Amino acid sequence: MSDAPREPLEDSLDGLDDATRRRWRAAFTAPIDRPRIAEAPPAERIWRAVHGELDPEETAALAAAMAGDPHLAEEWQLALRARTLLAASDASDASDDARIDSEKIDSAKIDIAKIDVAKIDIAKIDIAKIDIAKIDSAKIDTGPDTVAEVDLVARAATDPSTRRRSRRTRAAIGVASLAALAAGLALWLRRDTEGPVVYRDRPDAAAWGHTPSELEPLREPALEWSAIPGARRYRVHLLTERFEAAYTLDATAPRLELPADARARLGDRFAWQVEALDARGGLLVRSPTFRAAWPR
Amino acid sequence: MSSDALPLRPATSTRADVPTADARALRRELRQAAERLCPPRLAPHLDDIVHEAFLRIDRVAARTGDAVGSRRYLWKAVYTTMIDWMRREEVRRRDLVDAVDVDAIDVATPAEATPEAQADARRIGLHIHACVDHLPEARRPIVALYLQGHGAAEIAKMIGAAYKQVENLLYRGLAQVRACLRGKGVEP
Numbered sequence: 001m002s003d004a005p006r007e008p009l010e011d012s013l014d015g016l017d018d019a020t021r022r023r024w025r026a027a028f029t030a031p032i033d034r035p036r037i038a039e040a041p042p043a044e045r046i047w048r049a050v051h052g053e054l055d056p057e058e059t060a061a062l063a064a065a066m067a068g069d070p071h072l073a074e075e076w077q078l079a080l081r082a083r084t085l086l087a088a089s090d091a092s093d094a095s096d097d098a099r100i101d102s103e104k105i106d107s108a109k110i111d112i113a114k115i116d117v118a119k120i121d122i123a124k125i126d127i128a129k130i131d132i133a134k135i136d137s138a139k140i141d142t143g144p145d146t147v148a149e150v151d152l153v154a155r156a157a158t159d160p161s162t163r164r165r166s167r168r169t170r171a172a173i174g175v176a177s178l179a180a181l182a183a184g185l186a187l188w189l190r191r192d193t194e195g196p197v198v199y200r201d202r203p204d205a206a207a208w209g210h211t212p213s214e215l216e217p218l219r220e221p222a223l224e225w226s227a228i229p230g231a232r233r234y235r236v237h238l239l240t241e242r243f244e245a246a247y248t249l250d251a252t253a254p255r256l257e258l259p260a261d262a263r264a265r266l267g268d269r270f271a272w273q274v275e276a277l278d279a280r281g282g283l284l285v286r287s288p289t290f291r292a293a294w295p296r
Numbered sequence: 297m298s299s300d301a302l303p304l305r306p307a308t309s310t311r312a313d314v315p316t317a318d319a320r321a322l323r324r325e326l327r328q329a330a331e332r333l334c335p336p337r338l339a340p341h342l343d344d345i346v347h348e349a350f351l352r353i354d355r356v357a358a359r360t361g362d363a364v365g366s367r368r369y370l371w372k373a374v375y376t377t378m379i380d381w382m383r384r385e386e387v388r389r390r391d392l393v394d395a396v397d398v399d400a401i402d403v404a405t406p407a408e409a410t411p412e413a414q415a416d417a418r419r420i421g422l423h424i425h426a427c428v429d430h431l432p433e434a435r436r437p438i439v440a441l442y443l444q445g446h447g448a449a450e451i452a453k454m455i456g457a458a459y460k461q462v463e464n465l466l467y468r469g470l471a472q473v474r475a476c477l478r479g480k481g482v483e484p
Contacts, residue, residue: 015467015470015471015474016470016474023413023416023417023420024420024424024443024473025443025444025445026413026416026417027416027417027418027419027420027421027423027424028421028424028425028428028440028443028444029443029444030414030417030418030421031335031337032418032421032422033418034422035386036383036386040383043375043376043379043380044372044376046379047372047375047376049454052453052454056454056455056456056457057455057456059437059454059455060437060454060455060456061437062437063436063437063438063440063441063454063455064433064436064437064440066437066440066444067425067428067429067431067436067437067439067440068425068428068429069425070421070422070425071382071383071386073425073440073443073444074382075379075382076444077444077445078333078335078375078378078379079375080444080445080446081333082329082333082371082372082374082375085329085332085333085371086367086368086371089367090367241351242347242348242351
């Protein structure tokens with residue numbers, strides 16, 4: 001008999017009926033309300049085992065540990081669920097890519113809001129197959145900044161006088177048109193995402209959006225802010241990166257020297273917020289939450 | 297809104313007060329992954345989990361200078377963050393256990409399971425684990441992986457064993473679990 005893998009051992013071979021198999025599996029991976037006794041392995045190790053990235057011996061050892069650790073069994077199950085969802089997501093993308101037939105595209109049915117520009121691979125667009133004459137610019141809503149440009153290019157392409165232009169000219173128009181469309185889409189999407197970001201339950205938490213390169217370090221271990229007319233003092237809240245309040249300090253001028261032990265308590269990066277208070281301690285204005293990094 | 301428009305703004309260099317499109321896209325992807333993966337009992341912490349996963353990715357990116365990785369990388373960040381949350385919750389619950397009745401603590405089980413199935417899973421879960429844990433060493437990981445839902449062929453690949461060997465060990469291991477459960481008064 002060949003040793004080649006067959007279908008997973010299911011149904012008859014394991015001697016279990018469907019209901020029993022389901023029941024045992026549900027029980028084996030169910031959350032449990034007993035304290036964990038065994039030492040928990042790093043979550044990343046579980047992920048790697050489930051995704052076949054771990055050494056076979058290590059995988060076997062982890063699986064053996066799972067037998068006596070219901071918590072680990074639950075965590076493994078979650079990783080397996082992630083793997084399944086991820087695969088489904090990838091398959092869905094691949095299927096979407098394969099289904100696109102430019103001749104069947106009905107521009108009236110295109111919902112620009114659902115287009116993910118990040119997934120468009122410009123290199124794969126075949127300019128020769130784009131029929132500029134079929135672009136209905138009236139249906140392209142890319143915002144006031146670009147619609148005029150798109151309209152101009154599309155009309156130039158559909159104008160009978162321009163149809164007699166050389167293939168080279170037509171190709172140039174095609175490229176320009178595509179570029180305008182891409183720019184329009186990008187602008188449209190940017191416009192869509194520039195609204196207020198609702199994140200966590202703090203209205204000022206939007207301040208946290210950033211990429212690392214944008215977080216420039218402070219020039220000195222002090223914070224400064226714009227003075228507010230009528231403010232007698234300022235209350236500054238210093239938070240850790242995870243929004244844990246670490247300090248609340250008062251300043252009479254729009255500047256605060258950071259405490260000597262602040263770096264140890266706050267970590268390398270932190271957040272801060274300032275409130276301007278009047279003579280009676282009433283709140284005049286509160287700033288958003290700002291991020292900061294220590295001087296290098 | 298630009299920081300210039302803020303009535304109270306920093307004079308020091310904190311340009312990051314306005315979210316970038318990249319950061320928003322990253323958060324959106326993380327949130328989508330988290331929403332799909334999140335076990336019911338972590339649902340109240342979803343925002344915090346997304347935030348923490350975001351920070352983790354950010355920290356790695358800041359350290360390595362690399363751009364944010366693939367979708368798989370983002371899912372991994374969400375997963376590991378969730379596991380850490382579950383573990384922290386477990387520790388909090390354990391602290392609570394010292395003060396209150398253990399049986400009064402309700403641990404949520406998957407929403408799709410019926411209440412009867414949830415109760416059954418909780419009732420026999422510990423028995424199954426005890427039985428699998430007492431299997432001979434060679435059978436233990438194989439039965440555990442099978443009860444996770446992995447097929448024999450995949451198990452063979454994962455642990456670097458021959459399919460036939462896995463099949464035999466699995467068959468015997470499951471029979472042993474069945475006998476063990478019967479011994480504990482649990483009928484399959």
